Amino acid sequence: MHVIVIYVLAVSGLLALVSLLPPLAARLRVPYTVLLAAVGVALGLAIQTFAGQGGTGPFHDFLNSLAEMDISSEVLIYVFLPVLLFETALAVDVRRLFDDVWPILLMAVVAVFVCTFAVGYALNLFTSMGLIACLLLGAIVATTDPAAVVSIFRDLGAPRRLTMLVEGESLLNDAAAIALFTLLLGMLTRNAHGGATEAAMEFLRDFAGGVATGYVCGRVVCMIVEPVRDQPMAEITLTVALAYLSYVLAEHYVGASGVVAVVTAALVVGSVGRTRISPATWGALEHVWKQLGFWANSLIFLMTALLVPRLLGGIGWSDVGLVLVVVGAATVARALVLFGLLPLLSGAGLAQRVSHAYKTVMLWGGLRGAVSLTLALAVTENGRVPDRVQGFVAVLVTGFVFYTLFINGTTLRAVINLLGLNKLSPVEHAMRNRALTLSLAGVRERVEGLAHRYEVDEQAVGSIVSQYSDRLDAIVRERSTEAPLNNEDRVTIGLVILVNREEELYYEHFREGILSRGVAELLNRRTGRLLDAVKTQGRAGYRAFEEPFISFTPWMRVASLLHRRLGIHAPLARRLAFRFEILLGVRTVQRELLEFINDKVGQVLGTDVACELEGILTVRLAMVEQALAALKLQYPDYALILQSRYVSRAALRLEEADYRALFAESIISQEILSDLQRDLDDRRRALDALPKLDLRLDLMDLVGRVPLFEGLEGDRLRGIATLLKPRLVLPGETIVRRGERGDAMFFIASGAVEVLVPGLDEPVQLGTGEVFGEMALLTRQRRNADVRAMGYCQLLVLDVRDFHRLVKKDASLRAHLQSVAEARRNPPPKPAEAVQEVATPLADPPAVVEAPAAESVQARG
DSSP states (O other), rough: OOHHHHHHHHHHHHHHTTTHHOOOOOTTOOOHHHHHHHHHHHHHHHHHHTTTSOSHHHHHHHHHHHHHHOHHHHHHHIIIHHOOOOOHHHHHHHHHHHHHHHHHHIIIIIIIHHHHHHHHHHHHHHHOOOHHHHHHHHHHHOOOOOOOHHHHHHHHHOHHHHHHHHHHHHHHHHHHHHHHHHHHHHHHHHSOOOOOHHHHHHHHHHHHHHHHHHHHHHEEEHHTTTTTTTTTTHHHHHHHHHHHHHHHHIIIIIIIOOOOOHHHHHHHHHHHHHSOOHHHHHHHHHHHHHHHHHHHHHHHHHHHHHTTTTTTOOOOOHHHHHHHHHHHHHHHHHHHHIIHHHHHHHHHHHSSSOHHHHHHOOOOOOOOOOOHHHHHHHHHTTSOOOOOHHHHHHHHHHHHHHIIIIIIIIIHHHHHHHTTTSSOHHHHHHHHHHHHHHHHHHHHHHHHHHOOOOOOOOEEEEEHHHHHHHHHHHHHHHHHOOOOOOOOHHHHHHHHHHHHHHHHHHHHHHTTSSSSSHHHHHHHHHHHHHHHHHHHTTTTHHHHHHHHHHHOOOOHHHHHHHHHHHHHHHHHHHHHHHHHHHHHHHHHHHHHHHHHIIIIIIIHOHHHHHHHHHHHHHHHHHHHHHHHHHHHHHHHEEEEEEEHHHHHHHHHHHHHHHHHHHHOOOHSSSSHHHHHHHHHHHHHHHSSSOOOOOOOOOHHHHTTTSOOOOOOOOOHHHHHHHHHHEEEEOOEEEOTTTBBBBBBBEEEOOEEEEEEEOOOSOOOEOOOEEOOOHHHHHGGBOSSSEESSSEEEEEEEEEEEEHHHHHHHHHHHHHHHHHHHHHHHOOOOOOOOOOOSSBOSSSSOOTTTTOOSOOEEEEEE
């Protein structure tokens, strides 16, 4: 049979077989990985029994093809391992991974070294095998297998944090184990010499190099994917290439851990991919990788299990005893790390406490699998390893792996049940009942409506409705016996729900094309930090994060400085567009969350908690509204342009949705849709170009707009303009305080301020091009209100002393001001809504003009 035919028949036959195993595993209530291993061993026995005996037919040809297929360790490592690791890491929540990074690193690094030396020295006591060979075996069995561990824990529905701890360990500990394995194998074959120091340095080099390689590869792919955006096949293909390239580059060109490189690259794509890869593709990408992971997991287990009968061909009772020694040493080593070292991390404040129940499950769930078998296979393929050592490693590793799978793996569900980890906490149980109450009532109503719509006989639908009514009554009775949740717990639960919903809404707006990629990424990073604050501090954490959530970033400050000092407009224009979109997106989502509270959260947590949550959100929404108002005041013309671009992008999204709906209804053809799509793409690219920001204010025009200087000639306006001195004020800084003596007037070159006038419900807001405090030039009166910066403000200050020196030299200017002061002695009636000036006249005006009347003087703006 031709080699290609052999591989096609073998692989396709295995795939057909594994397609039947998931439902069988569910029916037998055994982990899928355990069933895979059992089927693989059975196939291996069948190959040894029937292959090559001259039979005919597809079954014999299939067995013969499996027998003739060259299953080497390199094939398993390079073909299947990158896909398996990438798929597992892609599904990991990076934020939650970093929540427990220290316990994960402890189990992924320290536990590997402890297990290696514990197993190695234990075997050395009971055998005549050399210490290096025993340590080599210890390194092989020290790594928990991601294919075995992750699939079993997901199948069992273990608690989320427990699953994350075990997943993180199984993904990262391969680096330490393979680094030790490589070092010890080299020492065994006399290619290397060294000790613990060399092993530690090699591990650090492999681990750090793998992280760097994977991170760079992941970021490069995230940049490359931009030009092929909205091309699903190209985008998904890039991620498949990334899995293999990161592994090969790290292993053969960087000299680092390919395992760590693949995991790091997958974590990078998983953390930023939802905004880099087109929204329509991301869901398909997840499904494709789940399929690839299923194939890789199934084939690597079956192919390694096929070799088990051959590896265990010469096993004896003494080998069984040594397998038990390995089991005992590995278990004691793992228990020492879990129950001895892990609590030290919690005591040092480096990690949250891990319960004894979690540690017990992690101890029992340290399963080994295809990775350990593959490393053992690599030893048996190495001609420089003595035959005695090859048999020693092959038998003990295989025996230990199958002990963990068939003993630990099959009883893990019972251990989880025994420890009560399959049960909900009191808070979770109360939330479950509240959610069920809401859901069952809604389903009952919809069933009744559906029956009415389709004119189903009441007798036919009555029994179904009564079933839902009975379930609802039972839940209501159960809720009446529950210990009530205290108010603070319910508020914290509500805030966690809101923050999670907020993150999803940002992604929804990104998928709809309303939010740009950069804004969506920033908002979701901030939402992640907000969620952490809520989980640790409750409502206090949420409130502490309200202002930083919309505060000015350092980049905004740098861009503003470049604009003010050097006249460089482009960075500020980009940051303003970015900030405007952030504020608009946050405001939109906050309003949607208010509706979400009324529609959903209030029904689950109660109206009292809903009111509290609504109050907390209202405060945050008010801060966002104030920041938006300040932005519009500071850059009024540019804000209009940005709003127009925002609405135009939304209009393009609506257009595209309509075109696709027309195509789906067969009203337009694919050719017409493609032509319309090209037009949309052209207009979308035009919108992506930022409009120019031009804030060059004409100082002459700025001064001339002040009523105090209205009608002055150009030379006199120019003389006043030369006296203006720049001053930068920070957000929230008080510029003028009530009760101070007026000694200057202020021109707002850029920025926005609010005038806090006593007696007014809302502060008066002034923006770019407006002035305040001009009456200080007529009389050094005390201010009658505070003036506070709403953001970064560039002010131009006209000092009273400088102005008076100019007035003394210019008789015409002095006469003009005299006439202005005279006119203000008897001002015409003002509208009721007019705003008072921020100065109250005193009886001690400067000599250049007469004192105005003692009544309040109206200000501009």
